[in-house]
Amino acid sequence: AQKVTQAQTEISVVEKEDVTLDCVYETRDTTYYLFWYKQPPSGELVFLIRRNSFDEQNEISGRYSWNFQKSTSSFNFTITASQVVDSAVYFCALNTFQGGKLIFGQGTELSVKP
Amino acid sequence: GAGVSQSPSNKVTEKGKDVELRCDPISGHTALYWYRQRLGQGLEFLIYFQGNSAPDKSGLPSDRFSAERTGESVSTLTIQRTQQEDSAVYLCASSHPGQGRDRRGYTFGSGTRLTVV
Numbered sequence: 001a002q003k004v005t006q007a008q009t010e011i012s013v014v015e016k017e018d019v020t021l022d023c024v025y026e027t028r029d030t031t032y033y034l035f036w037y038k039q040p041p042s043g044e045l046v047f048l049i050r051r052n053s054f055d056e057q058n059e060i061s062g063r064y065s066w067n068f069q070k071s072t073s074s075f076n077f078t079i080t081a082s083q084v085v086d087s088a089v090y091f092c093a094l095n096t097f098q099g100g101k102l103i104f105g106q107g108t109e110l111s112v113k114p
Numbered sequence: 115g116a117g118v119s120q121s122p123s124n125k126v127t128e129k130g131k132d133v134e135l136r137c138d139p140i141s142g143h144t145a146l147y148w149y150r151q152r153l154g155q156g157l158e159f160l161i162y163f164q165g166n167s168a169p170d171k172s173g174l175p176s177d178r179f180s181a182e183r184t185g186e187s188v189s190t191l192t193i194q195r196t197q198q199e200d201s202a203v204y205l206c207a208s209s210h211p212g213q214g215r216d217r218r219g220y221t222f223g224s225g226t227r228l229t230v231v
Contacts, residue, residue, distance in 0.1 A: 033219065043203065045222040091156065095219070100164055101147055101173075102207075102220060106156040 002027045004094050006105035013082055014113050021077045021108045023092030029053075031097040034068065034075045039107070040088040048090075051075065082112045116140075118223035120206050126229045127196055135191040135226045139208030144186050147220070149205040150175075157205065163189060196230045203227050 003026040013019045025034065036048040049059065051068050059066045063080045079086055092105045119138040127133050139146050148160040159173040163183045174180070178196075183189040193200055203225040 035219065044224055045205070047220075050219050093157075100145055100209075101159050101162045101170065102157075103159065104149075104157040 002029075002094055002096060002103050004092050004103055004105035006090075006092055006108050008108045009106070010109045010111070012111045012113065015084060016081050017112075018078060018080050019082050019110065019112075021079075021090050021092075021110065023075045023077065023105060025073050025075065025092070025094045027094060027096055029096040033095045033097075035093040035095070035102065036066065036075075036077050037091045037093065038088045039091065045091075048077075079110075082110075084112050084114055086110060087112045118206055118208050118221050120204075120223035120226050122226055123224065124227045124229075126231060129197060129230055130195055132192065132194045133196055133228065135193075135204050135228070137189045137191070137206030137208075137223060139187070139189070139206070140221055142186075143208035143210055143221070145209040146183055146189050147207045147209075148181055148189070148191050149207070150202045151205060151225070152202045160191070160204075193228075196228075198230045201228055201230045 005024045007022055011019060032053045034051045038046040038048055049066055056068050056070060065078045067076045075092060087110060089107045089109045091107045093102045095102050118140055121136045125133055144165045146163045149157040150160055151157050161174055161181045162170040178194045181189060181191045191204060205222055205225045207220045207222045209220045
């Protein structure tokens with residue numbers, strides 16, 4: 001069975017704080033992909049990152065960084081120096097090479113206050 | 115087209131009526147997915163089409179839900195005898211057969227917001 005767990009339902013921070021969104025996944029497949037999406041209040045899903053299971057290097061993109069650890073089945077997302085525009089719901093998702101469909105976590109609602 | 119197009123963007127229907135939601139995938143994307151997102155909830159997988167293979171219907175919540183896709187083109191999600199619990203945003207996504215060709219993997223439409231009154 002495949003599952004994605006985002007234990008943090010809501011997080012509230014003050015602008016310029018760093019914040020980490022947790023994601024834990026379960027799969028028996030050895031080849032899989034992990035994703036993060038942002039869903040702002042407007043509702044569209046914005047792709048942030050895709051990582052395959054063979055690449056454990058951490059990735060940084062501007063204020064965003066991702067920490068992939070297969071040993072703990074986690075793919076955490078950190079926003080450095082958060083801004084009000086980062087306020088959104090963030091979803092972690094899993095896809096196995098064979099399965100096709102994306103399995104989503106329940107999402108973490110991030111609120112960044114000025 | 116440039117993106118995944120869904121219509122209508124909003125639909126209000128009376129309880130008990132049937133509704134059809136449409137999804138136009140990106141040209142060349144052989145895989146197409148339907149998801150449901152209830153208010154304040156995550157995305158719930160409904161059904162997945164891949165080329166001419168039999169669709170994966172494992173996420174359809176009841177036999178009132180069905181979906182069709184002809185070839186690699188438009189898909190229609192039909193909900194019969196709608197109930198208030200069907201109120202949600204229905205999202206469609208498409209993807210290229212080889213995920214490596216598109217780093218994003220999946221492109222989502224803007225969704226259809228369905229309200230059953």
